[in-house]
Amino acid sequence: MGRKSLKETRQLEIIKMFYKVAKKEGYENTSIAKIAKVMDINPSLIIHYFETKEDLTYALIDYILDRYLLIYSIKSKDGITKEDLKQTIELLFSKKWNTLFDDGLFYTFYALAFREKKIKAKYKTILDSLRLALADMISQCNARQEIKVPAPKTTADFIFVILDGAYFYLSMETDKNAYALRLESYKQKAFELLGITA
Amino acid sequence: MGRKSLKETRQLEIIKMFYKVAKKEGYENTSIAKIAKVMDINPSLIIHYFETKEDLTYALIDYILDRYLLIYSIKSKDGITKEDLKQTIELLFSKKWNTLFDDGLFYTFYALAFREKKIKAKYKTILDSLRLALADMISQCNARQEIKVPAPKTTADFIFVILDGAYFYLSMETDKNAYALRLESYKQKAFELLGITA
DNA sequence: AAATAAATTGAACATTCATTCAATTTATAT
DNA sequence: ATATAAATTGAATGAATGTTCAATTTATTT
Numbered sequence: 001m002g003r004k005s006l007k008e009t010r011q012l013e014i015i016k017m018f019y020k021v022a023k024k025e026g027y028e029n030t031s032i033a034k035i036a037k038v039m040d041i042n043p044s045l046i047i048h049y050f051e052t053k054e055d056l057t058y059a060l061i062d063y064i065l066d067r068y069l070l071i072y073s074i075k076s077k078d079g080i081t082k083e084d085l086k087q088t089i090e091l092l093f094s095k096k097w098n099t100l101f102d103d104g105l106f107y108t109f110y111a112l113a114f115r116e117k118k119i120k121a122k123y124k125t126i127l128d129s130l131r132l133a134l135a136d137m138i139s140q141c142n143a144r145q146e147i148k149v150p151a152p153k154t155t156a157d158f159i160f161v162i163l164d165g166a167y168f169y170l171s172m173e174t175d176k177n178a179y180a181l182r183l184e185s186y187k188q189k190a191f192e193l194l195g196i197t198a
Numbered sequence: 199m200g201r202k203s204l205k206e207t208r209q210l211e212i213i214k215m216f217y218k219v220a221k222k223e224g225y226e227n228t229s230i231a232k233i234a235k236v237m238d239i240n241p242s243l244i245i246h247y248f249e250t251k252e253d254l255t256y257a258l259i260d261y262i263l264d265r266y267l268l269i270y271s272i273k274s275k276d277g278i279t280k281e282d283l284k285q286t287i288e289l290l291f292s293k294k295w296n297t298l299f300d301d302g303l304f305y306t307f308y309a310l311a312f313r314e315k316k317i318k319a320k321y322k323t324i325l326d327s328l329r330l331a332l333a334d335m336i337s338q339c340n341a342r343q344e345i346k347v348p349a350p351k352t353t354a355d356f357i358f359v360i361l362d363g364a365y366f367y368l369s370m371e372t373d374k375n376a377y378a379l380r381l382e383s384y385k386q387k388a389f390e391l392l393g394i395t396a
Numbered sequence: 397a398a399a400t401a402a403a404t405t406g407a408a409c410a411t412t413c414a415t416t417c418a419a420t421t422t423a424t425a426t
Numbered sequence: 427a428t429a430t431a432a433a434t435t436g437a438a439t440g441a442a443t444g445t446t447c448a449a450t451t452t453a454t455t456t
Contacts, residue, residue: 001425002431010433026313028226031413042435047415104312111309113370114302115224124370154383157367161384165363169355172311172322185352186359199455200401208403229443240405245445 011049014039015063018056023102027109032056061109061119064102065126071101072130080137082146086196088137092163093187103171131156138194147195159190209247212237213261216254221300225307230254259307259317262300263324269299270328278335280344284394286335290361291385301369329354336392345393357388 017039022030032053036043050056072092113120135156141147149155166186173179191197215237220228230251234241248254270290311318333354339345347353364384371377389395 001429003423003433005432007432026310032415033413044415044417044436045434048434051415053414102312104309107305107309107312111302111305112224114300114305120370120372124372127367127370157380158387161360161363161367163363164366165359165361168362168366169325169359172318172325174318174322182355189356199399201403201453203402205402231442231444242406242445242447243404246404249445251444 007049010045011059014046014049014056015059018060019063019102019105022060022105022108027057027105058118061122064105064109065122067101068106069126069129078140080140081144082141082196085137085141085147085194086191088134089159089187089190089194089196092159093166093183093190095183103167107171127160131160134159149194155193159193162186162189205247208243209257212244212247212254213257216258217261217300217303220258220303220306225255225303256316259320262303262307263320265299266304267324267327276338278338279342280339280394283335283339283345283392284389286332287357287385287388287392287394290357291364291381291388293381301365305369325358329358332357347392353391357391360384360387 014035018030018035021035021038025034032046033043036046046056050059109119110123113123131153135153138147138149138152138156142149142152163186166183170179170182173182212233216228216233219233219236223232230244231241234244244254248257307317308321311321329351333351336345336347336350336354340347340350361384364381368377368380371380
């Protein structure tokens with residue numbers, strides 16, 4: 001009896017629009033009223049589904065981090081070959097996901113994490129899971145004796161340090177050519193660490 | 199005739215208070231009114247010295263980036279010895295400056311740079327100057343034949359990639375011990391790149 | 397002491413904000 | 427058809443926002 005709940009559908013719609021507006025105008029300039037206007041719904045409807053803006057923000061962060069995981073698409077599965085590993089490195093150091101994923105917002109909430117423990121914990125979980133997944137891939141390739149990397153976990157961590165550090169700098173680089181060259185050289189570093197020749 | 203201008207003094211006072219409040223409550227929660235209240239002055243006085251909040255924000259970013267440079271304190275001077283280089287690396291990978299410098303705000307404005315070209319340019323300039331200064335130090339030590347690093351610029355860049363990547367991850371790490379261990383290991387990487395034994 | 401210019405205040409502005417609550421519309425089950 | 431419950435609206439709230447402008451205070455020079 002009564003009406004079918006649209007809760008999850010609507011919530012996702014709202015989050016997606018929040019993401020879209022925040023991507024364009026920045027998180028700090030995105031109000032509930034603005035989101036509602038773009039969606040052509042009443043602001044109070046947003047409050048109805050997310051009790052406070054804080055809740056909405058947390059939902060957006062979850063959404064962004066899920067996408068972050070997805071785009072990197074490091075699958076925790078068995079039967080990883082050297083070729084899989086190679087492709088993963090290629091993916092990590094490519095930037096085709098750039099269009100799907102907004103770095104500005106990622107860093108906005110990363111910065112927020114310094115003041116909000118909850119967010120910090122979320123980020124930590126994601127970063128760790130990526131590192132663990134890569135370490136696992138390396139271990140599997142080791143087991144297959146396709147490569148011979150002494151410390152899979154340490155190596156995976158280091159590759160991500162290079163990756164994060166590279167993007168940290170390159171995000172401020174406007175010269176596309178310089179960008180590409182640098183990224184390529186850091187990718188090679190990663191391959192060296194794995195003893196893989198590209 | 200007339201009164202002596204307090205412009206620069208007051209501006210700096212305001213910026214410092216802006217920094218202090220933003221550090222505590224976050225940039226997006228820091229209004230002109232709040233700053234004025236803490237300083238026990240009238241909000242319109244702030245507008246008098248900084249015509250818009252945007253201008254005030256830019257001033258704060260300059261202030262933060264100046265401090266950033268200062269704390270790293272890589273001096274572009276002559277007569278750099280291997281010992282100077284060693285100390286610089288130690289400094290970069292230590293985190294005593296943590297108390298002087300707020301990472302949260304640094305990243306907040308870093309994130310803002312994705313939407314604001316002016317800010318992006320500011321950050322790029324700072325990041326490049328640090329890299330160049332380190333490269334210069336390496337070159338000087340090379341010239342003294344105290345070390346033998348093939349590509350000073352590339353090596354300096356890579357050390358900063360490691361540094362930035364390390365802090366990117368470690369900023370989300372709450373375990374102090376794990377934090378210290380990791381940072382130490384990345385410092386060793388830097389020393390290896392320079393062919394220096396710590 | 398008078399003139400001058402900058403510092404500072406205080407009141408007012410329109411806008412926007414997140415949030416509230418009651419009223420109404422709409423879809424589904426009986 | 428009627429009951430029901432969720433979806434959605436709409437009006438209103440008070441607080442906070444950045445910014446304006448005229449008035450006043452204060453320090454310095456002549």
